[in-house]
Amino acid sequence: MEIKLAKTAGFCMGVRRAVDIVLEIAQHEHSRRIYTYGPLIHNPQTIELLKSRGIIPVGSVDEITDRENAVLVIRAHGIAPAERKKIKESGIRIIDATCPKVGYVQAIIKKHTALNYTVVIVGDKEHPEVDGLLGYTGGRGITIGTPEDVYKMPPLIKVCVVAQTTQDSDNYKNIVDKIKELYPQAIIFSTICSSTEQRQAEVIAMAREMDALFVVGGKNSANSRRLTALAQKQQTPTFHIETATEIGNINIDPYDRIGVSAGASTPNWIIDRVMDRIAEGQNRKLKKVGSFLNLWILAIKTDIYSAVGAGCLCLACMVLQNIPVSISSITIASFFTYAMHVLNRLISRKPPVGFIGSFREETYLQHGKLYLYSAIACVAVALILAFSNGVIPFMFLFVISLAGIFYNLKILPGGWRFQSLKDLPGSKNIFMAVAWGTVTAILPALNNNYNLHAALIMAFVFTFGVVFIRSAMSDILEIQSDKLIGRETIPVLFGKEPTITLLKIISLILLALLIISNPAGWTSSLSFFLITCILYIWICFQLCDRKSGFSGAVLEGLLETSYIIAGLSVLVWFFLR
Numbered sequence: 001m002e003i004k005l006a007k008t009a010g011f012c013m014g015v016r017r018a019v020d021i022v023l024e025i026a027q028h029e030h031s032r033r034i035y036t037y038g039p040l041i042h043n044p045q046t047i048e049l050l051k052s053r054g055i056i057p058v059g060s061v062d063e064i065t066d067r068e069n070a071v072l073v074i075r076a077h078g079i080a081p082a083e084r085k086k087i088k089e090s091g092i093r094i095i096d097a098t099c100p101k102v103g104y105v106q107a108i109i110k111k112h113t114a115l116n117y118t119v120v121i122v123g124d125k126e127h128p129e130v131d132g133l134l135g136y137t138g139g140r141g142i143t144i145g146t147p148e149d150v151y152k153m154p155p156l157i158k159v160c161v162v163a164q165t166t167q168d169s170d171n172y173k174n175i176v177d178k179i180k181e182l183y184p185q186a187i188i189f190s191t192i193c194s195s196t197e198q199r200q201a202e203v204i205a206m207a208r209e210m211d212a213l214f215v216v217g218g219k220n221s222a223n224s225r226r227l228t229a230l231a232q233k234q235q236t237p238t239f240h241i242e243t244a245t246e247i248g249n250i251n252i253d254p255y256d257r258i259g260v261s262a263g264a265s266t267p268n269w270i271i272d273r274v275m276d277r278i279a280e281g282q283n284r285k286l287k288k289v290g291s292f293l294n295l296w297i298l299a300i301k302t303d304i305y306s307a308v309g310a311g312c313l314c315l316a317c318m319v320l321q322n323i324p325v326s327i328s329s330i331t332i333a334s335f336f337t338y339a340m341h342v343l344n345r346l347i348s349r350k351p352p353v354g355f356i357g358s359f360r361e362e363t364y365l366q367h368g369k370l371y372l373y374s375a376i377a378c379v380a381v382a383l384i385l386a387f388s389n390g391v392i393p394f395m396f397l398f399v400i401s402l403a404g405i406f407y408n409l410k411i412l413p414g415g416w417r418f419q420s421l422k423d424l425p426g427s428k429n430i431f432m433a434v435a436w437g438t439v440t441a442i443l444p445a446l447n448n449n450y451n452l453h454a455a456l457i458m459a460f461v462f463t464f465g466v467v468f469i470r471s472a473m474s475d476i477l478e479i480q481s482d483k484l485i486g487r488e489t490i491p492v493l494f495g496k497e498p499t500i501t502l503l504k505i506i507s508l509i510l511l512a513l514l515i516i517s518n519p520a521g522w523t524s525s526l527s528f529f530l531i532t533c534i535l536y537i538w539i540c541f542q543l544c545d546r547k548s549g550f551s552g553a554v555l556e557g558l559l560e561t562s563y564i565i566a567g568l569s570v571l572v573w574f575f576l577r
């Protein structure tokens with residue numbers, strides 16, 4: 001059984017750049033309405049998300065009434081100079097997100113048109129990029145799509161040939177060969193974008209290697225359709241799907257090796273959901289091992305795995321502090337964590353954004369009430385247990401439970417940039433790490449009439465660090481959807497690479513503290529065993545990347561396993577001491 005995700009699947013540079021430009025404007029421009037000249041990308045789900053953030057696609061400037069307070073973004077495909085002039089004259093502020101590679105083709109056409117060449121564009125006649133390119137030909141451009149079209153061209157003296165950036169390389173080569181036969185003096189430019197070429201080459205290689213292939217992308221996306229056609233040419237069963245729900249209508253049982261690729265406009269979260277759905281189907285075929293894997297994924301999706309992880313960290317913190325292991329404290333940590341995760345997910349759910357992009361979406365949508373009741377029951381049990389341990393632990397838990405619930409609630413009225421605590425940039429990672437540190441390290445210590453002590457600080461810092469790293473790593477994987485829905489996580493604020501550097505520094509600080517805390521007399525010798533958590537986190541730094549080919553749920557599970565390793569370290573420590 002194998003599921004392979006194409007390295008080139010998902011947004012290309014030009015699309016990512018255009019989306020980033022629009023989102024950057026949406027974040028800082030509150031006084032103007034934002035429009036895009038045509039749908040920003042060929043993906044209906046992303047367009048819906050953008051609309052929910054007030055970014056509206058228009059087909060012409062005439063659709064914009066309040067022009068003085070409008071910003072119009074030119075998408076990656078670019079537009080014709082005449083259209084640009086019309087927009088400028090209308091008084092609307094333009095932001096140009098034309099892909100630089102498309103801009104390069106426009107420049108070639110402009111230059112050769114000025115030199116009296118007839119420009120032949122090899123591309124799809126109705127495609128907006130081709131429309132834009134044609135606008136640079138001074139009315140003398142010709143668009144062709146097949147080698148046969150070459151014979152329909154009139155006699156020409158000066159011929160310049162370019163390709164739409166997402167053309168099929170083989171088709172372009174065949175057309176160019178024919179043009180060279182009929183117009184030997186023609187100047188040929190290789191303008192197919194390298195990212196398109198790599199994507200196509202990978203799809204062909206995958207189709208030859210795998211039993212079946214899924215191409216994920218909008219049905220209106222020309223490059224997704226082209227990828228599908230290329231894979232089908234290799235005689236491999238190929239399915240062009242827009243979302244994971246379509247897999248329900250396809251029998252994937254006969255295929256053991258399945259490849260997944262995606263068009264240049266397909267966001268990561270849609271690819272993730274497809275990977276999850278295929279993995280579930282494949283796991284079922286593995287009988288016992290598969291059932292175990294599906295159970296593990298179910299535990300991750302339902303937040304039970306997080307709850308078990310919190311229990312493991314609580315156990316480690318108690319042993320680290322040399323205080324008696326308390327089942328009550330472990331239960332409080334697990335139940336509180338489960339309840340807060342679930343309640344926050346339910347509160348932050350708002351259509352159409354909700355859990356879009358999250359592998360948890362389906363289960364939360366199907367069993368919303370069950371989640372709600374179980375979360376309320378868990379927080380109640382945690383509070384009762386804390387009360388049985390004393391008034392101070394109860395008050396502590398009560399306050400952080402309230403803070404956890406208020407985290408997502410709007411406190412300030414509309415119009416304010418930060419209406420709730422969750423709107424504070426980077427707050428999620430910090431609040432989550434503090435809450436986990438409190439229930440796993442401070443509460444068990446309070447149950448034992450503990451004072452502020454080096455061991456308590458060390459236990460808190462350990463949980464805080466591990467949870468912060470896990471949550472920020474998870475946010476790195478979600479950076480694309482977080483940007484789209486306007487969630488300002490640490491990776492969104494600082495970027496992927498600086499965030500990884502920050503997390504590596506934190507992990508090194510934790511490593512140093514774990515090494516010195518026992519010799520310094522602060523903690524038990526468990527600190528040495530907990531170094532395995534840090535080593536595991538370093539493996540995650542390498543493994544937990546979109547290009548690893550794991551689905552979103554598996555990546556999340558791998559990250560959360562760092563908590564389980566803390567619990568396993570305690571077991572090993574018990575046996576070896």
Ligand code: SF4
Binds near residue numbers: 076077101195196
């Ligand atoms: S496919 Fe290439 S040329 Fe087209 S938008 Fe993407 S990066 Fe730019």
